[in-house]
Amino acid sequence: MKDLVDELAARRQRARRMGGDEQVARQHAAGKLTVRERLDLLFAAGTFTEIGVQATHAGISPDMAGKETPADGVVTGFGRVDGRFASVIAYDFTVMAGSMGRTAEVKCNRAREIAYSKRFPMIWLIDSAGARIQEAIGSRNFAGSGLLFREESIMSGVVPQVAAMMGPGAAGTAYIPALADFVPMVKGTSNMALGGPPLVKAVVGEDITAEELGGSKIHCEISGVGDLEVADDRACIQAIKDYLSYFPSSNAEKPPAIACDDPSDRREESLVEIVPDSARRAYDVKKVIRAIVDHGRLFEMKPGWAKNVVTAFARLAGHPVGIVANQPMVLGGALDIDSADKAARFIMLCDAFNIPLVFLQDVPGFMVGSKVERAGIIRHGAKMLYAVSEATVPKLTVVLRKAYGAGYFVMCGRGYEPDLIVAWPTAEISVMGPEGGTNIIFRREIAAAANPDEERARRVEEFRKLINPFIAAGAALIDDVIDPRETRPTLIRALEMAQTKRVERPWKKHGVMPV
Amino acid sequence: MPEEIKAHITGVVFQVTTKPGDTVQAGDPVIVLESMKMEIPVEAPRAGTIAEIRVQEGQTVQEDETVAVMA
Numbered sequence: 001m002k003d004l005v006d007e008l009a010a011r012r013q014r015a016r017r018m019g020g021d022e023q024v025a026r027q028h029a030a031g032k033l034t035v036r037e038r039l040d041l042l043f044a045a046g047t048f049t050e051i052g053v054q055a056t057h058a059g060i061s062p063d064m065a066g067k068e069t070p071a072d073g074v075v076t077g078f079g080r081v082d083g084r085f086a087s088v089i090a091y092d093f094t095v096m097a098g099s100m101g102r103t104a105e106v107k108c109n110r111a112r113e114i115a116y117s118k119r120f121p122m123i124w125l126i127d128s129a130g131a132r133i134q135e136a137i138g139s140r141n142f143a144g145s146g147l148l149f150r151e152e153s154i155m156s157g158v159v160p161q162v163a164a165m166m167g168p169g170a171a172g173t174a175y176i177p178a179l180a181d182f183v184p185m186v187k188g189t190s191n192m193a194l195g196g197p198p199l200v201k202a203v204v205g206e207d208i209t210a211e212e213l214g215g216s217k218i219h220c221e222i223s224g225v226g227d228l229e230v231a232d233d234r235a236c237i238q239a240i241k242d243y244l245s246y247f248p249s250s251n252a253e254k255p256p257a258i259a260c261d262d263p264s265d266r267r268e269e270s271l272v273e274i275v276p277d278s279a280r281r282a283y284d285v286k287k288v289i290r291a292i293v294d295h296g297r298l299f300e301m302k303p304g305w306a307k308n309v310v311t312a313f314a315r316l317a318g319h320p321v322g323i324v325a326n327q328p329m330v331l332g333g334a335l336d337i338d339s340a341d342k343a344a345r346f347i348m349l350c351d352a353f354n355i356p357l358v359f360l361q362d363v364p365g366f367m368v369g370s371k372v373e374r375a376g377i378i379r380h381g382a383k384m385l386y387a388v389s390e391a392t393v394p395k396l397t398v399v400l401r402k403a404y405g406a407g408y409f410v411m412c413g414r415g416y417e418p419d420l421i422v423a424w425p426t427a428e429i430s431v432m433g434p435e436g437g438t439n440i441i442f443r444r445e446i447a448a449a450a451n452p453d454e455e456r457a458r459r460v461e462e463f464r465k466l467i468n469p470f471i472a473a474g475a476a477l478i479d480d481v482i483d484p485r486e487t488r489p490t491l492i493r494a495l496e497m498a499q500t501k502r503v504e505r506p507w508k509k510h511g512v513m514p515v
Numbered sequence: 516m517p518e519e520i521k522a523h524i525t526g527v528v529f530q531v532t533t534k535p536g537d538t539v540q541a542g543d544p545v546i547v548l549e550s551m552k553m554e555i556p557v558e559a560p561r562a563g564t565i566a567e568i569r570v571q572e573g574q575t576v577q578e579d580e581t582v583a584v585m586a
Contacts, residue, residue, distance in 0.1 A: 279552075280549075280552065280553055280554045281554060282553065282554065282555070282556075328553065331523070331524050331550075331551070331555060332524075332550060332551045332552075332553025332554075332555045333553070334524075334550075334551040334553070364551040364552050364553055365551060367524075367551070369525050371525065371577075371578055433552050435552065436552070
């Protein structure tokens with residue numbers, strides 16, 4: 001017995017040395033932590049149970065003969081993140097570049113099953129060259145593969161799914177983040193692409209580096225596939241914890257409320273100063289958000305992409321909320337294709353996990369013009385209509401200033417079942433602005449007038465008088481006009497009131513989402 | 516390296532707020548466009564000197580059109 005137990009210890013020790021000292025030194029030299037160092041940061045000390053540490057490669061390829069693959073290049077198991085269970089799949093780049101082997105896939109299937117059947121978050125730490133070609137090449141090896149993406153799709157909206165890019169993720173490993181809810185990317189070391197640089201060179205003849213092709217800047221600022229660029233591995237693990245702190249373990253639970261010492265009745269004097277007197281001038285809506293939420297803290301999703309809309313998690317009286325706010329600083333706050341995509345996705349994410357939504361409106365409308373029409377803005381804008389209509393979580397709307405056209409609808413206007421909709425005295429709710437409206441309605445009268453410019457100005461002023469929050473509130477179409485300083489207490493009272501919200505919808509298999 | 520500054524939205528030039536030779540910081544407005552009934556600044560992508568302004572107030576510019584050049 002003693003000999004056998006000693007052998008077990010030796011085998012474990014061998015697996016925990018990963019790809020060996022030389023490979024570990026290379027991993028560190030590249031500015032990356034090893035997979036086991038990452039898991040030590042992720043899970044509370046002593047809570048991680050590893051599954052499949054004895055695994056080794058499947059021995060199905062002659063090219064693999066004589067090779068050792070500790071844990072088959074991926075560490076899997078479960079542990080506690082800030083007290084709650086999560087399952088993990090963490091690729092080990094020191095073992096054959098973290099390539100996905102056949103045995104590794106068996107381990108990953110097991111880790112997903114644990115998260116899904118026990119209903120707690122699934123976390124991937126991706127640092128992988130992609131499929132292990134030696135074990136995947138040929139029809140016999142490949143024809144049965146790929147189930148991980150189907151399973152990830154089925155798990156979507158049931159348990160939170162996080163895919164952190166902490167190294168490369170090529171081909172197969174790039175679809176894991178694509179289907180996950182949250183994708184932080186480490187600056188400088190992570191990248192993802194359906195085809196890496198050698199394949200790109202071979203197939204389309206383009207010379208490009210992995211960083212230029214799919215680095216954190218590309219995906220967090222241009223493509224929108226990444227959610228957050230982080231400085232290093234430590235910041236990445238912290239971002240995962242911060243993100244999950246807003247989420248329940250599954251869609252069957254409510255998000256966790258925490259104790260809050262920021263007073264619920266706090267009036268915020270700065271809110272009367274932030275919005276400029278001129279309705280044409282921009283201001284930073286993040287100042288408004290910080291003034292309203294607990295301790296001014298927010299966790300932004302996709303802060304570097306589609307910046308004309310801000311999507312962020314925050315807390316009100318300790319309760320997690322998802323905030324959707326137009327950002328007048330960028331494109332005047334007008335909604336375009338990417339911002340509609342970003343907001344629709346965020347609304348669906350919050351709704352899936354019972355996180356109430358707060359909409360802060362200051363939107364001059366959707367972008368118009370040939371460029372956006374050709375790119376399909378009607379279809380993309382409809383995603384936001386669809387998402388806000390489908391959402392059954394508590395929805396609270398504050399009209400800060402502009403609420404024009406379909407912009408008012410998609411930002412949870414009166415027709416979209418807000419549990420409370422209030423406006424600041426600066427609110428302008430209308431199908432379009434006075435200038436645009438006048439030019440269309442009174443086109444003939446203006447043309448026929450002795451002095452068309454004077455006539456237009458007179459008509460614009462008359463039109464302007466029709467756009468006023470007291471008119472909307474006077475018709476009881478919005479619930480109230482509030483002093484901006486009362487925004488936080490007003491939202492908190494409404495949020496607490498809406499906790500018991502129940503919406504019944506007719507059965508359907510699923511709608512036809514305008515993707 | 517000279518660098519072209521491009522409009523990121525179609526609109527009318529509302530104000531030219533810099534001139535050739537001016538020193539700017541990253542994020543400073545170089546010109547201000549009017550679009551969607553909002554004043555929307557076109558910002559310097561980096562710190563440096565303005566070499567050329569290619570537009571005039573009142574002129575319509577298209578998205579991706581060069582409005583100024585940095586030295």
